Amino acid sequence: MKHILTRRSIRQYSGRDIEPKLLNRLLTEAARTQTMGNLQLYSVVVTRSVEGKAALAPAHFNQPMVTQAPVVLTICADFRRTSKWAECRKAKPGYDNALSFTNAATDALLYTQTFCNLAEDAGLGLCFLGTTIYMPLPIIEALKLPKLVFPVATLTVGWPAEEPPLSDRLPLESFVHQESYHDPTPADIDRFYSEKEARPENQEFVRINKKETLAQIFTDIRYTKKDNEMMSKGLLAALRHQGFLGENRT
């Protein structure tokens, strides 16, 4: 797994397709990941068609990777298949609730990341689209996801046609705590973030956006309170629409 040290998100892909045989091998091997009760509470929708990608693009703010990558994978938390199994076997499923959604989303995200590691190890490049949970309803419609299926991750996948610089990471002590959580002091924050803040590309970001600090780029532009609260409502509404907040209907 040496690739992990040099991995970067890849947003530009060569014209080369991904052979179904390779994709299926990676999707099969990723399923060795641990899963709750061995139930595999996830599903993957593979989008290769031009029309399929065009239908997904708006939900991802029309980021060009969606239409340019040979393959788009939408990974879903899925309690549908397991519930159908139960119904076919004289068993009464009870998975229309927040805990079951969280269990299935966990399964789906662990599966997703093993797939990423396997795909990158095989030389593929990919980009994880965090937009999946920003506007889930158009994705649910485009992929015809029924109740108890909910998209939690999207990957655009292809053969790399770029080699962007490695992105920075915080020092280990900023995110690893011994025995109990150490709440960071202002001095800790200075130590953790000084390298990130000093990077020329980040200073340039601050300058061109006419902000005072790098943190303001995140709070005022990229991930604002207003957007987060609006999209939280949309996320909860979509979860309800897919039947995952059943216990809250009263």
Place this chain on the structure above:
Amino acid sequence: MKHILTRRSIRQYSGRDIEPKLLNRLLTEAARTQTMGNLQLYSVVVTRSVEGKAALAPAHFNQPMVTQAPVVLTICADFRRTSKWAECRKAKPGYDNALSFTNAATDALLYTQTFCNLAEDAGLGLCFLGTTIYMPLPIIEALKLPKLVFPVATLTVGWPAEEPPLSDRLPLESFVHQESYHDPTPADIDRFYSEKEARPENQEFVRINKKETLAQIFTDIRYTKKDNEMMSKGLLAALRHQGFLGENRT
């Protein structure tokens, strides 16, 4: 990443400790995983002490791995550090909402799985404890997790002292869909689950639990509607307690 084909969850560990240097290397390398806005919205609490493990054990139904593994890792969705950074930099954070929790939980779970792949590649054995989200409050107390920090995964980690059989997996066609979701028919369900249902250990489970079908083991014993709904309430209450459902306070 050849290990993936033969991986199994490991619940019994040799007496050998995990050197801090090795653990720190794995925790550092896992941080190369993609992360939202490069913010690394996670933290890891390392528990090595006997008292620390004893404090966590009840939240995990006293599964013996918790006290027997040399290392227990609790991986948390964390918007605390990022919010503290903002506050120290004249920026106003807005991450006390469901979307931000989901963003951070996603980051944390992707990080968790790369750590798992790296650790297993290095010969370590581990078990993912799904119990983390069943009773989050005792874990939050034991690890002194402040607001905007929420446990989403626990790993017990050690050197393997067992080699259990590989668990079964569903066929690829059961969880991979082309272009749009194919809702499984009863005939599909028979095809997907027949191998699992025919396995001698599963038939034995059904017999000793005096059930008619394997699915009933899940719906009636392991993951019941009643438990799921009770724990959903606890999960949502814990999220509110940690400040992640701020927009719902009205």
